[in-house]
Amino acid sequence: MxxxxxxxxxxxxxxxxxxxxxxxxxxxxxxxxxxxxxxxxxxxxxxxxxxxxxxxxxxxxxxxxxxxxxxxxxxxxxxxxxxxxxxxxxxxxxxxxxxxxxxxxxxxxxxxxxxxxxxxxxxxxxxxxxxxxxxxxxxxxxxxxxxxxxxxxxxxxxxxxxxxxxxxxxxxxxxxxxxxxxxxxxxxxxxxxxxxxxxxxxxxxxxxxxxxxxxxxxxxxxxxxxxxxxxxxxxxxxxxxxxxGATDGEDLQDPAYRVMAADPGEIESFELIGPSGEPTRTVSSQDRVQLRLDVRFRKPTRDVRVGVMVWDEFASLYEDMSAKESARAFEAGDRVRVSVEFRPSLRSGSYMARVALVQDDGVVAAEPFAIDFFVTSPPQTQGGLIDVAATMSMAELAPVAKPTEVTDGD
Amino acid sequence: MSTAEAGFELLGEAGTLRDLIVDTWRSRDLIATLARKEFLVRYRRAFFGVLWALVIPLMQAAVLALVIPKLARFHTPGSYLLFVLSGTVAWTFFMSTITQASTSIVDNQAVTTRVYFPRSVLPISAVLSNLYSFVPTMLILGAITLATGHGSWRLLLLAPATIAACALTGALAIVLAALHVYFRDVRYVVQAALLAWIYVTPVIYPLNAVRGIRPWLEINPVTGVVELFRVATVGADNAWLPSLWWMLAWTVALLLVAGFLHRRFDRVFVDLL
Known part of the structure; x- marks a missing residue:
């Protein structure tokens, strides 16, 4: 048109x-x-x-x-x-x-x-x-x-x-x-x-x-x-x-931004995998789901750790990084699949997640496009921010002995 | 820009007077709908509904007709009851419409901040909704005129009298509604002004009973409206014509001011809501 x-x-x-x-x-x-x-x-x-x-x-x-x-x-x-x-x-x-x-x-x-x-x-x-x-x-x-x-x-x-x-x-x-x-x-x-x-x-x-x-x-x-x-x-x-506030946005229109984010590792794919093993965008709060990031390294990189972040429109909800001891080194041409398995445990709503490979001094490879997903939590969930999957029950206890009526000792 | 195709082009904050008039004319369906909504809302919860619109000026006229003759004897053209009734009917319409319409742009901000239509639509629809309740009042006024033996062909003048009342009230309301967006105390200024205004309007006394300041009373635009209702019912005061010219002049002047204000501010009223 x-x-x-x-x-x-x-x-x-x-x-x-x-x-x-x-x-x-x-x-x-x-x-x-x-x-x-x-x-x-x-x-x-x-x-x-x-x-x-x-x-x-x-x-x-x-x-x-x-x-x-x-x-x-x-x-x-x-x-x-x-x-x-x-x-x-x-x-x-x-x-x-x-x-x-x-x-x-x-x-x-x-x-x-x-x-x-x-x-x-x-x-x-x-x-x-x-x-x-x-x-x-x-x-x-x-x-x-x-x-x-x-x-x-x-x-x-x-x-x-x-x-x-x-x-x-x-x-x-x-x-x-x-x-x-x-x-x-x-x-x-x-x-x-x-x-x-x-x-x-x-x-x-x-x-x-x-x-x-x-x-x-x-x-x-x-x-x-x-x-x-x-x-x-x-x-x-x-x-x-x-x-x-990571940047005041000065260079955002610059195509170099993308390269910077992807260098030295290049993102091949980034997906959210549901319990069925298929990529999905809607998950249940108690499902085990997996964020899967495939990266190919362009140059040798040392001390690489995994980072993950989950947030909603107001705030960061979860941030974590793998232990320093588990850091690994990669050679140019190495391909690696990063998996972050987690249970959302969130109330129904829309969330964003991002997985990154990081070094102490910065991001090595991060999916520049954070993934957004919907969480559905069971209808009986009544309020709050997170779904802790509480089980609720009532059980009858043995009755306390009824106080016997005081009668005259006659 | 008003072209055959819907849509608009805005080159600045102020528009052209022609576009404004065309857009307002195109909004007449909206004016009618808003007026009907306003009318329904106002009377739905009241037990007697629209009857209140009838009863209030009638009661006011009845009380005045009982009390005033005990204080002063005025030489009125016909019966004093009819004289004072025609005055209160016209005055009540003016007063209640101005009170409601002068705050209409601010009162409807939930809608005005989201949808565009010429803002003058709001005071105009307020005039129309008051006109709905005015019509039965006028029928009663006509019936009483006939019943008290004052009826003549002049009763037909109620129609132009009503149109004149709407034109004057509407023009003033459009100006006040615009001012009220900028100056939020206009609401109170209007209330205070209306309290005084009724005394410089020949509602309970005839013009010919006044000496000295009479020319000033003739300048008062509402005098023209009241006199027109008198001509149609109880009969004319001998000096009704000058006040009529003054009323027409006021209406034209207010419309010009309204046009000027809305041409400049129609699209930016929202910035102050």
Whole structure:
């Protein structure tokens, strides 16, 4: 498709002006003519990219990197201070679930209100209503005020309205992070369908698993600047480098980065092997699974140890390195299979893992693209961060002898 | 940019007035839907529902009609009850609409920060939702006019009177809603202003009872609205025409200010929410 891009972000900068004193009409009128002190914040600087029709692009970055500002610019709710934003076709956000729903109104009334806000005509809403009810599976409750909905029903309805609005460009803001696992999977499936139907999608998310699954291309924002725009797996690595502060991201666009990470060992493959012995991305919390990294050495390397790290979007959960005594030396041309076997013991969710060969003074070989995987834990797991696989039981003990009634010694 | 194809192109924070007007016109479905939603929400939980919208101005008029004649005798064109009722009906519409509409952009920030539509849609839909509850009130006003023997062809003027009330209220609401995004005390300034405003509006007294400051009362745009409702029901005050011109002038001026503010700030209101 050599047509015009669907979305053009052309050297866009966005400045926010913050007034230091609370802006009050009364005080401003009293101090007429005085400038109030204000500070400026550039939320985005010179952002430049395009999205082609049918592409799915991810946007990642820490809090405060400018992600939400970019999303607002794409939605058209705010204008650029400099540069140009252009969108062809109808753009609609996948509204954070249930935003704009009014508690007193019924499901049907809320669907009408939300659908209209998303730019649908009344007849389009009527046409889609059966699908919406079906997807949200709330047929008996569509004429009940949403305040009586369970949180699950509420979320499903919110998602269904947004998804079935079927715009030309769909903006997704973190919605995949809500709901139970089954609902997340259902949303993800639906998103894949939308993607396959040719809808252009822009996703801003912390859920790297979802980004990796969906996005052809990912943009990394850091302090309002575009740090990387390209391959999703690379982007996730760049993001983690920024997150760990290992680099300020200066040389990330440099292809030498890849060589550095892979030298002197070259990665042949990196996989997560499930209990069946096949590569997988979804594992059960109590399975024994294996991270398997195949490396070929280009030059002789001494004192090589194995390192492993597992993390979620917030923090590192597990880091370890094999013992110094087990370090080995390799010759040029040696091929080695590194295996890290472990039991995830985690709650249901999305995680990332990385295996590396390391020397005391740095990384010898590391899969630059960390692997992301989903863990499912048994439904009876009720809360907490880890699944310790506790067994719970109750057993009857021998009864304590009943206190005998005191009777008169007669 | 508003072209036949959906989509937009933003070259800066400010847009063009033409785009803004076209986009607002295209959002009329949205305006109607939001107004209906607002209307349903407001009256669903109240036992008497929309009846409250009727009862409040009627009660207010009844109380005033009982009390005021004991304090002062005004020479009004028709019965004092009808005189004061037509005034309170018009005033209540103005007051309740301005109160609600002037904070509408901030009040709806959950939606405005995520979806674009011209922000003027919000105050306009607030006017429309108040109009829904105003219609039955007006039917009662018409019925009482007929019942008290004041009915004539002039009752038809209730329609243009309502349109004028909506235009003035809407124009002021769009300006205030924009100001409220920047100055959050506009809410309180408006409340305070409305308290004083009713006394400089001929709601409980006729214009011809006032000496000296009368030209100032004629400048008050709400005077024009109230006088128009009087012409339609109880009969005209002899000086209703100048106030009508003032009202029209105010409406045009406020629309110009509204256009200027929204052309500049429509796409950046969100930055301050």
């Amino acid at each position: 050599s047509e015009e891009p669907r979305v053009v972000v052309d050297h866009v900068s966005k400045r926010y002006v913050k007034y230091d004193d609370a802006p009050m009409l009364v005080t401003r009128a009293l101090r007429w003519g005085q400038r109030s002190s204000r500070s400026e914040l550039w939320a985005l600087r010179d952002i430049d990219f395009t999205v082609a029709t049918g592409e799915c692009v991810g946007v990642i970055g820490h809090n405060g990197s400018g992600k939400s500002t970019l999303l607002r610019l794409l939605a058209g709710v705010t204008g650029p201070t400099r540069g140009r934003v252009k969108v062809r076709g109808r753009i609609a956000p996948l509204i954070s679930v249930g935003v704009g729903f009014h508690q007193e109104l019924t499901g049907r009334e809320n669907v009408h209100a939300n659908g209209t806000i998303l730019g649908l005509s009344r007849s389009q809403i009527e046409d889609r209503l059966p699908d919406i009810i079906d997807f949200a599976s709330i047929d008996d409750f569509i004429d009940t005020p949403v305040k009586f909905y369970s949180s699950g029903m509420y979320m499903r309805l919110g998602f269904a309205v947004s998804v079935l609005a079927a715009p030309d460009v769909l903006l997704v803001d973190e919605v995949l992070a809500v709901g139970d696992f089954a609902f997340q999977m259902k949303c993800l499936d639906r998103m894949m369908e939308i993607k396959e139907s040719g809808t252009t999608i822009v996703i801003v998310s912390h859920n790297l698993g979802a980004i990796r699954r969906m996005c052809d291309r990912t943009i990394v924002l850091h302090k309002g600047e575009l740090r990387y725009n390209g391959d999703t797996a690379r982007a996730i690595t760049v993001f983690h480098e920024l997150l760990s």
